[in-house]
Amino acid sequence: MQVASHRRGKPVGPSVLSRAAITVAAATAAMLTASGGADALPGPSGGGAGPGAGSGSPEDVRRQVDALYAQAEAAGQRADSAQEQERALLHKAALLQQELAEEQERANVLADRLGAMASAEYQRGGGMDPVVQLLFSAHPGDYLSRAASLAEADSRTGDELERLHAVERELQQGRVEALQQYAELEQLRRSIAAGKAEAQRRLGRAQALLGTLTAGQRDQLQQQEDAAAQLAAQAAGAALPPGEGPASAGAALALAAARSAVGMPYVYGATGPGAFDCSGLMYWAWRHGGVALPRTSQEQAFAGRRVPLSEARPGDLVIYYGDMHHVGMYAGNGMIIHAPYPGARVRYESVRDMPAVAVVRV
Template sequence: MQLDRPAHRRATRRRRLVPGLAALALATSIGILPGSPAQAEPDIEDVEATVDRLWHEAEQASERYNDVELELEGLREEMTSLEADRERQDDQLDVVRERLADSVVSEYEGNDISAAGQAFLSDDPGAFLSQLSTMSAYSDFQDQLYTDYATEAEALDLRLSATEKRAQQVATLEEQLAEEKATIEERHGEAEALLERLEEEQREKLLAGDTSAVPTNVPASGRAAAAVQYAMAQVGDSYVWGAAGPDAFDCSGFTMMAWAQAGVGLPHSSSAQYSSGTRVSQSDLQPGDLVFYYSPISHVGMYIGNGMIVHAANPGAGVKVDSVNAMPYVGAVRPG
């Protein structure tokens, strides 16, 4: 049933007001609005929800940062290769230039060198090519030299253009890294500021969360056994943005290092890890499988059996054991 227009507008206003009122109530409860009376006992459930949201936004930015770093690493490697190609091409162009200059000097030996001949001896490829078109009656050998020179000059120009393009892409990605880093720090700072407003007992309760019992034995076979063993040994370690051990991890750094113990290389990115193995359904999960969360993917953990995962959760909980459905489930892959 459709609402009439006035009723529809009223319903729309109510939907818009509800989130704002909720945010206002939270801000008032923890005393962050100017002139509002600060209360000693903020609603811990509201604070917990806000802190979880801020940590998740920080993790999303952190995983985007990891993605950009991977792309930047590839671009820098490509630039190194392009610069080496450019230097080789430059050397080849010098060789052809010298051969062509020797040919012109030989032909005009004993005579004044024409403007076109002087162009041959120029270090400016553009001047050479523009003047060369006015010359005529060259031998087959000279024609071939011209063709070689034009080919090498064009190849050099292509390499210079490609190198410049990659350099611009690197600069753009470095700007993105700075932006994502600023977002991480901002969200993390907001979460810490909220936590500091809680009494110590409430803060410890919030950070402890609902920690599941850590299994004493996780059955795993093959290379997965080494990955699971390493992962379980890190339970209790800290969560730090961008970290990959030995005593602190972010989510993708944690799974990357765990599978590295089994000789399997994974990228330091949850979204990239989702493309680094064989997809498996949730009903077919085995210990060692990587499980991914949120859309777009921004978190990864390791399945350990019995409907549980081990993962680097957030700065408050660190590395811990959780239910496989503790977060919005997206899919799973089996590395190796």
């Protein structure tokens, strides 16, 4: 049974974070994960503890499950980022392959032209001058590097040969670049697989923790979550105070799209229309508002102008946690719409239920 989680953090307003500070925070989180530090769950006093640590009360289990959900979502966002890089690199590699094919065609044309010139030279009975003989050399590049100049050849033959040599150099450089791109692609694919595996591992641990509760305790947690979600939906649906509506027509359209997604399931890497992850929901909703946002929550944190949480307007992006691994859309009246975590559905929640670090007006 999937028990929902409040994921409540200390209510804080947005802090002014520099790109450098955010990069350090994200890198630190990644290092902790790689070293096993992020596997340590917070115990009752805030220290590390494994599954089943602490009192084992429903609140204690929920707190540990919250930490695992947050870590799983952070891993999912890293996988999303790697997938975006993979798509960009695949596009770049396709363009490079096209360029290589065009360069190869140029080389073939030049070689054919020089072959015809060599044949004509031979048929005239004059033999072949030293430059034309390069056509039949196993390593014409070596010959050219040793030649002081092309003065011994007629101008037309020398120019053609130099063009061929230049094209061959470009082809060689292109092949080296292609090999580097394929190596980078392989590294990105390993990163994607690792991120997804890490997310699934943490979700499995969360489910194991929830399994330590009795059916009655799980039902109680679910009832609390359902009641909170209902209250949040009622608050979000109330009339907005004058002057506190969406800041633009695009924001109004994005908000309407996000509202239409309430109840849809969370799925890693999904961008709608039937399922979403947290940043995928923002990406999809703002496409309806006429804006192509970046794909991940970390990138979306820099997709517009920062405003204080106290001045948030419906449609604004609210970025959460120090490594910015979660994002929701402000819906007005102190509520957000977001895709919380796997197993949950898109829903309304208080804007202060998690630690907000930035509000972005697109």
